[in-house]
Amino acid sequence: MRGEIIGQKGDVLTVKLFDELDIKEVKKQAVDGRYYVYVDVFEKDSITDLQRKHFYALCGDIEDKTGYPQEVVVSWIKFLFMKQEGLPEYPSLATNQMKKTTASHLIEFTILFCIKEDIPFRKQQFYLTTDTSKMLYALTMKKICWVTGKPGADLHHAVNLVSMGNNRNKFDHLKSKYMRLSREAHQEAHTMGLEEFCEKYHVKPIKLSKSDLIELGVISKKENEND
Incomplete structure (x- = not known):
């Protein structure tokens, strides 16, 4: 039952209810x-309805x-999260019971679990209540679209693009920043422009290390040995 305290006189408290009283x-x-x-x-620092909604989704x-x-x-x-975080008791998502x-850590844990177990995401922008950079990196390495979850x-070169006419084998991919996008989202990014696309979907291109790029097949092991 939710409400707002609107008055107090001695030990008498007046509360305006937000929910219907049964x-x-x-x-x-x-x-x-x-x-x-x-x-x-x-408590102002309590779990939000949006966070709760994302977790259950x-x-x-x-x-x-x-x-x-x-x-x-x-x-x-919740049990796996409790063990990882070393929590003293089973976590509750009730208001005032979780900060x-x-x-945010619970949602991040759940998303990483889904990525690891190849669980497809139905909801777009499912990572927005978490450490976005960490989530986008995990999605990139698992080849999951940042926008749709498909x-x-x-792998989209968002900054320092491989333009037509350039030799892809001699291109320095370490100077690029990347986004992982489905074909539809990739086309939208090209049509809309990077700045507007990032603003619309609340994302930013990320850097990838040489080992990441080798794992993704952007740089071959042979190229790396010849550097």
Whole structure:
């Protein structure tokens, strides 16, 4: 039950409710004809509704892929997260029970789990409540589109492009910045222009190391040995 404190006089507190009060349910909890409540002041650093929505959407993606019910997926992900983070107890996503930073880490953990297990993403911009750079790098190495979450996406030279007429084998790919995009998103990036595209989808091209580029097949091992 959510609300706003609008007045206090002695031990009498006046609260304006944001949610409808189910008086029938309240009466079921009566103790000797009296009705008791617990007042918990909202913390500004508490998990947001958007973060909670993103987490459950990701668990829904895992449910679709694995066939396990969402409540099982949620419990399993929270258990794995608890073990990794060394939390003293099972994490709760309830308001005032989890901080925004912890929620962000949980979402990041869940996204990385999905990437590792080849779980396809249904929702665009699913990573926006996390460390974006870290997520974009993981998506790039797994060949997943930054915009749509679709697998098998192209590696796009977003900065220092390989233009037509250049010898791709002699091009210094380390000077480029990259984006991983599906064919449709790739075409949109070329048509729209980099700055407008990045602003629309809240992304920024990233640098890749030589070992990353070798792993992705952009630089061959033979080229690297000849450097």
